[in-house]
Amino acid sequence: MIKxxxxxxxxxxxxxGYRQGCRQVARSLGLVGWVRNxxxxxxxxxxxxxxxxxxxxxxxxxxxxxxxxxxxxxSDAVAPDLTLRDFFIYPNPMKSD
Numbered sequence: 001m002i003k004x005x006x007x008x009x010x011x012x013x014x015x016x017g018y019r020q021g022c023r024q025v026a027r028s029l030g031l032v033g034w035v036r037n038x039x040x041x042x043x044x045x046x047x048x049x050x051x052x053x054x055x056x057x058x059x060x061x062x063x064x065x066x067x068x069x070x071x072x073x074x075s076d077a078v079a080p081d082l083t084l085r086d087f088f089i090y091p092n093p094m095k096s097d
Contacts, residue, residue, distance in 0.1 A: 001050070003054040026047055026057055027087050032085060
């Protein structure tokens, strides 16, 4: 069964390798979707794939990479986007990546 989630991660989650780590973990779990920085300092994630693996990614979002300090993860189940074929990083809205 395919599960899709939209999540917002709060804390010290920008400029610590969070997006790169998220993409690496998501791809290793066979998930598709995207991750991006938000201008207010959060990181936004859309991920879909096998339900157990999506749940594993949500668990990782709470930890993040070693330099991150995660203070909150808000996630909601959403409709899958069947056009996605990979997990990618959106460019940073505050500067070019």
